[in-house]
Amino acid sequence: MNKRQESAKDSFGSVEKVMDQNAAVTAEIPGLNQAVTQFKTDFSGIDEAAGKVDMESTKGKTSPKHDAEEVLVTMEYPIVCALRSLSRKNGDKELFTIMDLSESDLVRQKDAEVTVFAKEVLGFAKANAGDLAASYNIKDEALTAFQNQIDVYDKAGQTQGAGFANRESGHESLKALIGKLNDDLVEVDDMMELVRHDHPDFYNAYCDARPVKLLGVRHKKQQPSPQPPQTK
Numbered sequence: 001m002n003k004r005q006e007s008a009k010d011s012f013g014s015v016e017k018v019m020d021q022n023a024a025v026t027a028e029i030p031g032l033n034q035a036v037t038q039f040k041t042d043f044s045g046i047d048e049a050a051g052k053v054d055m056e057s058t059k060g061k062t063s064p065k066h067d068a069e070e071v072l073v074t075m076e077y078p079i080v081c082a083l084r085s086l087s088r089k090n091g092d093k094e095l096f097t098i099m100d101l102s103e104s105d106l107v108r109q110k111d112a113e114v115t116v117f118a119k120e121v122l123g124f125a126k127a128n129a130g131d132l133a134a135s136y137n138i139k140d141e142a143l144t145a146f147q148n149q150i151d152v153y154d155k156a157g158q159t160q161g162a163g164f165a166n167r168e169s170g171h172e173s174l175k176a177l178i179g180k181l182n183d184d185l186v187e188v189d190d191m192m193e194l195v196r197h198d199h200p201d202f203y204n205a206y207c208d209a210r211p212v213k214l215l216g217v218r219h220k221k222q223q224p225s226p227q228p229p230q231t232k
Contacts, residue, residue, distance in 0.1 A: 007211075008178050009050065012043050014209035015185065022202045025195055032191035039184035042177065049174045065156040069114060072153050075146045076118055077103045079125050082136040086128060095124060111157065118150050185210065 019026060019036050026033045080099050087095035098120070109117060125132060125143050132138040189210075196203045 005050070005174060005178065008181075009046055011209060011211035012046065012181055015188075015206065015211075016040055016043055018202070018205045018209050021205075022199070025199050025202055029191065029194055032188070032194060035184065035187040035191050039181065039188060042180050042184055046174075046177060046181070049177050052173070065111075065153065068149070068153040068156040072114070072118060072146075072149050073103065073106045075142075075149055076121055077106060078136075079121055079132070079138060079142075079146065080106070082132055082138055083121070083124055083128065086131055086135070098124075115150060115154055115157075118146075118153075122147055122150065182211070 016039075019040070026036050080101060084096060084099040087093075087099060106117075122143065125138070125146070129140060129143065132143075133140070188206075192203055192206055
């Protein structure tokens with residue numbers, strides 16, 4: 001959850017606590033009791049909604065895609081070096097220019113570039129498989145493993161994309177629930193006017209706990225009734 005959502009959750013929890021402490025009063029007024037019951041029912045789902053958001057956020061901190069990329073670069077760079085050496089021997093300036101990269105250059109590639117370049121390297125490697133095996137001990141098994149790792153990286157990227165979509169979906173669900181709880185409290189606001197004069201402590205405690213609405217302001221606290229001046 002973000003800080004605003006955490007603040008809203010804490011405020012809703014404070015409202016629930018106030019209502020529990022004054023259950024006897026709310027039970028006397030059917031309309032208030034119904035509004036409070038609806039609020040508490042909706043609030044009971046906030047931990048689950050928040051948990052889904054936090055769980056997806058935690059997943060994003062350890063990225064299978066990042067791990068797959070590290071393995072991919074480790075397998076890729078020796079092939080790049082071999083192709084660069086081969087292109088120098090053969091006088092293939094075009095291939096040399098393409099393979100004239102350091103390991104750091106591979107690491108710094110953008111996500112969209114990683115798979116494209118890796119597949120390009122694999123294509124050149126397959127086209128020169130005989131020379132790679134004879135002069136650089138890079139055999140077909142190594143190229144097959146490299147191709148498989150490209151697939152692993154691609155799938156990890158798809159999974160990470162799904163995780164991002166899930167986080168977005170989780171945030172939207174939590175946002176909708178917070179909006180529903182605010183709507184519930186608008187109804188409670190009206191009902192609380194029925195206890196304002198007879199139970200000022202309850203009313204004031206509710207005002208203190210009540211989250212600030214997205215629009216509008218908090219209710220004003222009930223001030224003690226002025227006492228008539230004492231006559232001597």
